[in-house]
Amino acid sequence: xxxxxxxxxxxxxxxxxxxxxxxxxxxxxxxxxxxxxxxxxxxxxxxxxxxxxxxxxxxxxxxxxxxxxxxxxxxxxxxxxxxxxxxxxxxxxxxxxxxxxxxxxxxxxxxxxxxxxxxxxxxxxxxxxxxxxxxxxxxxxxxxxxxxxxxxxxxxxxxxxxxxxxxxxxxxxxxxxxxxxxxxxxxxxxxxxxxxxxxxxxx
Amino acid sequence: xxxxxxxxxxxxxxxxxxxxxxxxxxxxxxxxxxxxxxxxxxxxxxxxxxxxxxxxxxxxxxxxxxxxxxxxxxxxxxxxxxxxxxxxxxxxxxxxxxxxxxxxxxxxxxxxxxxxxxxxxxxxxxxxxxxxxxxxxxxxxxxxxxxxxxxxxxxxxxxxxxxxxxxxxxxxxxxxxxxxxxxxxxxxxxxxxxxxxxxxxxxxxxxxxxxxxxxxxxxxxxxxxxxxxxxxxxxxxxxxxxxxxxxxxxxxxxxxxxxxxxxxxxxxxxxxxxxxxxxxxxxxxxxxxxxxxxxxxxxxxxxxxxxxxxxxxxxxxxxxxxxxxxxxxxxxxxxxxxxxxxxxxxxxxxxxxxxxxxxxxxxxxxxxxxxxxxxxxxxxxxxxxxxxxxxxxxxxxxxxxxxxxxxxxxxxxxxx
Numbered sequence: 001x002x003x004x005x006x007x008x009x010x011x012x013x014x015x016x017x018x019x020x021x022x023x024x025x026x027x028x029x030x031x032x033x034x035x036x037x038x039x040x041x042x043x044x045x046x047x048x049x050x051x052x053x054x055x056x057x058x059x060x061x062x063x064x065x066x067x068x069x070x071x072x073x074x075x076x077x078x079x080x081x082x083x084x085x086x087x088x089x090x091x092x093x094x095x096x097x098x099x100x101x102x103x104x105x106x107x108x109x110x111x112x113x114x115x116x117x118x119x120x121x122x123x124x125x126x127x128x129x130x131x132x133x134x135x136x137x138x139x140x141x142x143x144x145x146x147x148x149x150x151x152x153x154x155x156x157x158x159x160x161x162x163x164x165x166x167x168x169x170x171x172x173x174x175x176x177x178x179x180x181x182x183x184x185x186x187x188x189x190x191x192x193x194x195x196x197x198x199x200x201x202x203x
Numbered sequence: 204x205x206x207x208x209x210x211x212x213x214x215x216x217x218x219x220x221x222x223x224x225x226x227x228x229x230x231x232x233x234x235x236x237x238x239x240x241x242x243x244x245x246x247x248x249x250x251x252x253x254x255x256x257x258x259x260x261x262x263x264x265x266x267x268x269x270x271x272x273x274x275x276x277x278x279x280x281x282x283x284x285x286x287x288x289x290x291x292x293x294x295x296x297x298x299x300x301x302x303x304x305x306x307x308x309x310x311x312x313x314x315x316x317x318x319x320x321x322x323x324x325x326x327x328x329x330x331x332x333x334x335x336x337x338x339x340x341x342x343x344x345x346x347x348x349x350x351x352x353x354x355x356x357x358x359x360x361x362x363x364x365x366x367x368x369x370x371x372x373x374x375x376x377x378x379x380x381x382x383x384x385x386x387x388x389x390x391x392x393x394x395x396x397x398x399x400x401x402x403x404x405x406x407x408x409x410x411x412x413x414x415x416x417x418x419x420x421x422x423x424x425x426x427x428x429x430x431x432x433x434x435x436x437x438x439x440x441x442x443x444x445x446x447x448x449x450x451x452x453x454x455x456x457x458x459x460x461x462x463x464x465x466x467x468x469x470x471x472x473x474x475x476x477x478x479x480x481x482x483x484x485x486x487x488x489x490x491x492x493x494x495x496x497x498x499x500x501x502x503x504x505x506x507x508x509x510x511x512x513x514x515x516x517x518x519x520x521x522x523x524x525x526x527x528x529x530x531x532x533x534x535x536x537x538x539x540x541x542x543x544x545x546x547x548x549x550x551x552x553x554x555x556x557x558x559x560x561x562x563x564x565x566x567x568x569x570x571x572x573x574x575x576x577x578x579x580x581x582x583x584x585x586x587x588x589x590x591x592x593x594x595x596x597x598x599x600x601x602x603x604x605x606x607x608x609x610x611x612x613x614x615x616x617x618x619x
Contacts, residue, residue, distance in 0.1 A: 001374070001376055001378060001424070001449070001524065001525060002377070002525050002528075004376065004377075033400060034375075034399055034400045035374070035398060035399065035400055035401065036374070036375060036376070036399070037374070037376070050473065050474075050532065051473070053474075053528075053531045053532035054473075054474065054528070054531075054532060056377050056380075056381075056527070056531060079531075081538075082530060082531050082537070082538050083380075083381060083384055083530065083531065083538070084531065126405075127399070127400075198375065198399065198405070200380075201375050201376060201377065201380055202375050202379075202380060202395070202397055202399075202405045202407075203380070
């Protein structure tokens with residue numbers, strides 16, 4: 001059985017590599033809390049390559065405007081249609097930022113409009129329990145970016161199942177730390193990352 | 204006294220002559236039937252021949268056979284032949300598949316074309332090999348008709364299946380996720396038991412396992428070991444079990460398996476998305492089926508899927524690894540093919556409660572066997588149109604003797 005590999009999607013425009021520590025941090029948490037067979041390091045895969053279909057979980061992040069190429073669009077549409085899970089996080093934490101506006105336009109063009117994920121969705125109890133929905137990030141609490149604490153995530157859903165999960169909460173910043181740093185924290189902020197991966201693997 | 208004897212002889216002669224004339228009115232000899240039921244109707248109503256010989260064409264059916272059988276019962280000697288007719292036989296059964304498929308098995312001589320149809324028209328055709336052919340029809344017709352050569356066989360679907368749930372047991376991972384997704388998209392209701400952490404498993408759906416609720420259980424790896432006794436009991440009661448070579452590390456599962464697996468042959472890397480045979484690129488642990496097992500699928504000379512009976516249930520082993528790669532990376536309609544393939548594997552072992560449905564159309568699953576059973580073996584028509592009845596020479600002799608005796612008696616009057 002192929003182990004789970006945390007895959008970051010590479011797109012031609014923008015800065016796909018803006019959160020390079022996220023994969024290692026989430027892999028560390030998955031190894032800490034679960035018995036999942038894991039690839040020890042994350043992989044980066046171009047969205048316009050066939051290698052995309054070797055990784056049913058793909059993470060996208062960035063600060064800059066995103067304009068997918070035709071091949072990237074074709075592959076992403078096929079990837080999601082076949083059951084792949086796409087997790088997109090706005091590294092700006094700004095609903096007026098260029099990443100949010102361009103990425104949501106691209107996703108809406110490919111999959112239709114994003115809808116609010118109810119805070120009692122299975123995503124929030126896939127492993128850890130998040131009774132109030134998506135956990136707030138320190139960047140939200142500090143008033144950076146759009147100065148909002150986003151109460152919901154949004155998603156493209158099919159029969160209640162999330163195909164594309166979109167976050168304005170800037171988990172890319174929240175999870176950009178060395179894994180050992182988590183030992184000094186009262187609550188591990190990457191626990192929600194475990195939920196996202198477990199949800200993708202089990203639903 | 205002499206005149207009385209002569210009178211008696213005249214009566215005998217006229218009686219024999221009358222009997223011969225009456226018998227001459229009844230047809231005797233070989234009939235040829237090649238144009239529907241018109242001749243049959245005439246034989247049954249206007250005249251009842253003593254002996255007929257029919258040549259059956261492709262329009263012959265169960266009604267014709269029954270009609271000829273009735274003529275036989277009424278005293279007519281019926282001979283028949285069916286030039287070019289292949290001894291075709293057909294049986295149709297519902298497949299344990301929520302999509303409502305029907306499996307049709309047709310027996311026919313090798314090389315003959317088999318044409319399959321239903322009430323709406325043609326469905327499929329193939330050339331028989333290995334003693335016949337096998338069709339899987341996506342729809343659920345109430346009856347099917349198979350034509351091979353001059354004979355047509357018809358079979359009614361007599362059962363309706365009630366399908367239970369599928370339980371999938373294994374580590375959380377892409378294989379368990381996509382097998383469950385494929386089966387649910389096909390219409391199966393799936394329960395999941397996924398090992399995820401020391402704190403517990405991911406549980407979705409029902410936890411009880413018995414043939415009243417479940418059709419089959421899929422064991423993807425050895426994480427199902429704690430449930431092995433209940434799964435073995437489920438199989439003994441008639442439930443289906445599908446497992447992977449990884450699951451056979453558990454002795455209880457190995458005891459049920461159709462055979463051991465050899466070392467893993469790695470997948471084709473990078474995965475060949477355009478490969479004509481999608482499962483050719485998957486990693487495979489070739490199976491070595493036991494004597495009581497059957498191979499369901501092969502890759503070249505290697506066995507990829509095998510099955511056997513265990514108790515009242517059936518057990519299959521899938522030697523492929525990470526079949527989700529086929530669904531995600533396969534060319535063309537890979538998701539649909541992945542769904543159909545997994546559903547087919549489940550259908551081959553699934554427990555399904557059958558209930559009878561009314562048969563609306565007359566069935567004749569094996570028309571050649573029915574013909575032979577009803578009318579005897581096929582024969583060629585005898586040369587010549589008529590064959591003398593056995594009593595006719597006696598009557599003729601009696602007529603001649605009576606007339607000769609009466610004539611002789613009259614000639615000898617007055618001489619004695």
